[in-house]
Amino acid sequence: MTRRTDQRRVLLVDDSRVTRNLQKATLLAAGYAVVDVDCGEAALAEIGIAEGPPGGGGHGFELVLLDNMMPGLSGPDVLRRIREFYSRVELPVIMVTARDESGDIVNALKAQANDYVIKPIDFPVLLARMETHIGFKKSHEDLRNSHRSLIHAAKMESVAHLAAGVAHEIRNPLAQIQMSVDGAMMALGDEAKMAKEFLGMTIEAVERAEGIISELVNYSSSASLKLAKADLNDFVSETLELMTEEFEGHATLVKRELAAEPPMAFISPEELRQVLLNLLLNSLQAMATGGTVTIRTGVRVVEGLVAVEGARTGARVRNGDEAAFVVVEDNGPGIAEGDLSKVFDPFFTSKATGRDHGKGLGLTVARQLIELHGGAIELENSSPGLRATLLLRVNETAML
Ligand SMILES: Nc1ncnc2c1ncn2[C@@H]1O[C@H](COP(=O)(O)OP(=O)(O)OP(=O)(O)O)[C@@H](O)[C@H]1O
Ligand SMILES: [Mg+2]
Numbered sequence: 001m002t003r004r005t006d007q008r009r010v011l012l013v014d015d016s017r018v019t020r021n022l023q024k025a026t027l028l029a030a031g032y033a034v035v036d037v038d039c040g041e042a043a044l045a046e047i048g049i050a051e052g053p054p055g056g057g058g059h060g061f062e063l064v065l066l067d068n069m070m071p072g073l074s075g076p077d078v079l080r081r082i083r084e085f086y087s088r089v090e091l092p093v094i095m096v097t098a099r100d101e102s103g104d105i106v107n108a109l110k111a112q113a114n115d116y117v118i119k120p121i122d123f124p125v126l127l128a129r130m131e132t133h134i135g136f137k138k139s140h141e142d143l144r145n146s147h148r149s150l151i152h153a154a155k156m157e158s159v160a161h162l163a164a165g166v167a168h169e170i171r172n173p174l175a176q177i178q179m180s181v182d183g184a185m186m187a188l189g190d191e192a193k194m195a196k197e198f199l200g201m202t203i204e205a206v207e208r209a210e211g212i213i214s215e216l217v218n219y220s221s222s223a224s225l226k227l228a229k230a231d232l233n234d235f236v237s238e239t240l241e242l243m244t245e246e247f248e249g250h251a252t253l254v255k256r257e258l259a260a261e262p263p264m265a266f267i268s269p270e271e272l273r274q275v276l277l278n279l280l281l282n283s284l285q286a287m288a289t290g291g292t293v294t295i296r297t298g299v300r301v302v303e304g305l306v307a308v309e310g311a312r313t314g315a316r317v318r319n320g321d322e323a324a325f326v327v328v329e330d331n332g333p334g335i336a337e338g339d340l341s342k343v344f345d346p347f348f349t350s351k352a353t354g355r356d357h358g359k360g361l362g363l364t365v366a367r368q369l370i371e372l373h374g375g376a377i378e379l380e381n382s383s384p385g386l387r388a389t390l391l392l393r394v395n396e397t398a399m400l
Contacts, residue, residue: 008134009060012036013043013078014067014096019119023065026123035061040073049085059091062134065126066113068097068104079111088114089140092133096121159346160220167213174213178206215361219346225268225372232265232297232324232392233258239276240295246281251290259298265324265392271369272392275377278362279328279388285351285358286332286386296327302391305376316374323375323391331385340379 010032014020020036027034037043043066044050047059064082068075075095082091095108095116108116114133117126181199188195236258247254283293302323317323335343342348344367351358363379370377375392 040078227266263324283330334381
């Protein structure tokens with residue numbers, strides 16, 4: 001969670017301090033958050049493209065107000081650089097030209113400026129134009145999010161279809177294998193110890209395969225959940241009690257920082273328990289030599305929530321909503337930045353192969369279940385370790 005998304009940030013680029021201060025004062029008065037810089041190089045650094053392609057975090061601005069004529073990199077130079085990475089709807093740029101010179105204006109538009117204004121700036125007109133371009137950017141984002149949700153829904157449908165097929169085709173032979181192995185074990189005498197060991201391993205493998213099929217079927221069934229209001233503190237305590245066995249023999253300390261005022265949220269305890277177990281198990285497994293897992297609960301206003309692919313829109317918690325949260329934070333190694341976007345993918349696992357190896361379904365299932373709650377799940381590296389945040393609804397809204 002980085003910055004508030006309801007705070008609209010504008011990047012102001014002008015080499016003249018007087019002009020910059022005047023523009024800044026006007027934009028601040030209009031409710032924008034302003035970052036101002038005095039040259040093109042600094043502008044590229046603010047946008048995160050001074051050294052080349054941007055990192056994963058995005059540029060964080062709603063709009064750039066860019067002076068046309070500056071020493072060093074000129075306005076159009078900066079603009080061309082921006083457009084290598086961000087389109088007009090991804091980062092709107094309004095060019096500020098000194099004179100009503102058609103040459104400058106044509107150049108700016110050729111370099112893909114969204115718009116231009118002429119100095120001395122007519123501020124009411126500038127603010128109106130900014131609103132228009134920020135509005136376009138927002139509609140574009142909404143459209144892209146619903147497009148992603150549609151793609152995800154289509155994917156889910158085919159996964160469900162596939163899972164049902166796999167379950168049907170594979171479960172019968174698995175059951176047969178299990179029965180035959182049980183029979184063979186009984187038929188073998190006491191001296192056939194080795195053979196029995198191998199058969200035992202066969203049974204474990206069969207159980208594992210059965211487990212994967214069950215999880216796949218669960219994951220792809222999009223049955224809606226029956227949510228009821230519950231106290232998250234009680235829920236967390238009960239879940240931890242159920243997990244005493246997993247924590248046994250583990251040098252991991254579990255710290256509870258539960259809200260003094262019990263946070264009430266709409267949950268389906270059985271499913272939410274599975275989510276919390278998956279998170280806690282991941283933390284335990286990440287800290288094989290011991291560490292601390294901290295569990296926090298509370299209520300807060302949601303901010304900085306990034307729309308993710310596959311997020312169900314509509315009934316989901318959004319920025320600005322009040323939501324209850326459960327945070328599971330460990331001080332293990334965290335997740336490599338490049339892997340953060342992949343860990344929710346089915347079968348993504350970094351856990352070694354072998355008997356206890358990961359199936360790579362824990363987080364996939366967790367996200368699906370949280371979405372069925374109309375909530376959201378977020379993972380971020382803390383320093384050190386991983387922080388997983390579950391956001392849950394505090395009021396009843398018609399679910400999708
Ligand atoms: N707390 C954590 N610390 C470090 N890495 C983590 C943490 N939680 C998840 N990961 C990474 O995300 C991957 C995917 O997690 P996920 O729970 O989906 O699958 P898994 O734990 O590998 O297998 P399983 O299906 O048994 O849960 C893990 O393999 C691990 O690399
Ligand atoms: Mg896991």
